[in-house]
Amino acid sequence: MGESSEVKVVGAWTSPFVMRPRIALNIKNVNYSFVEENLAKKSELLLKSNPVYKKVPVLIHGDKPICESLVIVEYIDEAWSSGPSILPSDPYDRATAHFWATYINEKWPPAAQAIGLAKGEEAKKAAVESARAILAVMEGGFKQCSKGKAFFGGDRIGYVDIAFGSFLAWIRAREIVLDCKLLEPAHTPELVKWEVRFRQDPAVVGVMTDTDKLVEFAWSIIDKIRNVPTHLPK
Amino acid sequence: MAESSEVKLLGTWWSPFAMRSRIALNIKHVNYAFVDENLLSKSELLLKSNSVHKKIPVLIHGDKPVCESLIIVQYIDDVWTSDPSILPSDPYDRATALFWAAYLDEKWFPALKGILFGQGEDAKKALVDQAVEALVLVEEAFGKCSKGKPFFGGDQIGYVDIAFGCFLAMIRVTEKFNDIKLLDQAKTPELVKWAERFCQHPAVNGVMPETEELAEYAEIAIVKMRDANPPKS
Numbered sequence: 449m450g451e452s453s454e455v456k457v458v459g460a461w462t463s464p465f466v467m468r469p470r471i472a473l474n475i476k477n478v479n480y481s482f483v484e485e486n487l488a489k490k491s492e493l494l495l496k497s498n499p500v501y502k503k504v505p506v507l508i509h510g511d512k513p514i515c516e517s518l519v520i521v522e523y524i525d526e527a528w529s530s531g532p533s534i535l536p537s538d539p540y541d542r543a544t545a546h547f548w549a550t551y552i553n554e555k556w557p558p559a560a561q562a563i564g565l566a567k568g569e570e571a572k573k574a575a576v577e578s579a580r581a582i583l584a585v586m587e588g589g590f591k592q593c594s595k596g597k598a599f600f601g602g603d604r605i606g607y608v609d610i611a612f613g614s615f616l617a618w619i620r621a622r623e624i625v626l627d628c629k630l631l632e633p634a635h636t637p638e639l640v641k642w643e644v645r646f647r648q649d650p651a652v653v654g655v656m657t658d659t660d661k662l663v664e665f666a667w668s669i670i671d672k673i674r675n676v677p678t679h680l681p682k
Numbered sequence: 683m684a685e686s687s688e689v690k691l692l693g694t695w696w697s698p699f700a701m702r703s704r705i706a707l708n709i710k711h712v713n714y715a716f717v718d719e720n721l722l723s724k725s726e727l728l729l730k731s732n733s734v735h736k737k738i739p740v741l742i743h744g745d746k747p748v749c750e751s752l753i754i755v756q757y758i759d760d761v762w763t764s765d766p767s768i769l770p771s772d773p774y775d776r777a778t779a780l781f782w783a784a785y786l787d788e789k790w791f792p793a794l795k796g797i798l799f800g801q802g803e804d805a806k807k808a809l810v811d812q813a814v815e816a817l818v819l820v821e822e823a824f825g826k827c828s829k830g831k832p833f834f835g836g837d838q839i840g841y842v843d844i845a846f847g848c849f850l851a852m853i854r855v856t857e858k859f860n861d862i863k864l865l866d867q868a869k870t871p872e873l874v875k876w877a878e879r880f881c882q883h884p885a886v887n888g889v890m891p892e893t894e895e896l897a898e899y900a901e902i903a904i905v906k907m908r909d910a911n912p913p914k915s
Contacts (some may be wrong), residue, residue, distance in 0.1 A: 539760035
């Protein structure tokens, strides 16, 4: 597929995974059109492009669909090889980047969800502790990958920055909605400083989901489940 | 790390995930020392090399550890660049290979594990249906990836062949213990033929456990698991 063929990203604004291909395309300066899905009523395009999982994001390059957010990011890195690299070229650094992206991708979502699902204060406290423990391990990952530089990817944002950074909006939204502390300077100082830098990166600024909007969205779901409108949009 | 530095693989003879690394090293004709770990008493080396997960396989190249079976396979392909390649060079074909390997690990393997180690007939039946349905998808994927050639990787075994083929002995044991067919001539004829070719490949046949030996080991493991988790009445 030529670098110049049409590019579409099929996604939803609430999905952290959708942010990943968008950041990657921005890094490569690739123009694309964004198709906002209604996940409660999935389009023919989505169901046809991702028949196995029926999930967002999907990248459609020309007429070829690519699924699974981290697979899409790697594809973008290879298909637009003239832009800045997203994955390192050194095989060991590459394996390290894959390791940490896989780690946060597999561990974080269930741990984060468990906080909201926990019944009672004790269970919630335990779930928050488990989630914070994962972030503490990630702090170690940051030190290993960054080697003293600004990002997991070094001087510029890379694969692990994208994999983990895409979760930041939901992390901050959860802290507000569920009244807990996940990412804080006393516990993971390097990650807190990295978050500020990541959010300011030009490839990220236009696509980072607004925390307040996510909070509103989260409350609307909780209210639906409880069947009581306890929170109204501002 | 230079191609010529010492290579060690920490694994077990029965682990399909360790098998992936071994097949990849064999494809590249890399000499390595295999360390057969006792997972009930993990070595210092394992705990130090994979401090995050404490799991096998771990590839130790020179003094650098690489963890996670599919990441290890990619690393081997990146370091030992001689032919044959394990991953396709075309970005779209590569993305397709990565997609199916991830599918096998996330959707298919948990179902297989659940059938082999699970308890409760109804739950198992549901998992069998799930696993067979998944294999029909994998059969379709084989058609697309192989493009008429003998393997997912084409003329040579590649990433998806390794990702899936490592489970073949475990599939046979599961079929035997539960009197079922997962790789079914009627539903997945191409995969049945592919499985035979895969097992005979020189990079594979030295590291695929014998079905009988694996069955004996699995029986003990199943009993241990049942004793630890008796079914709730």
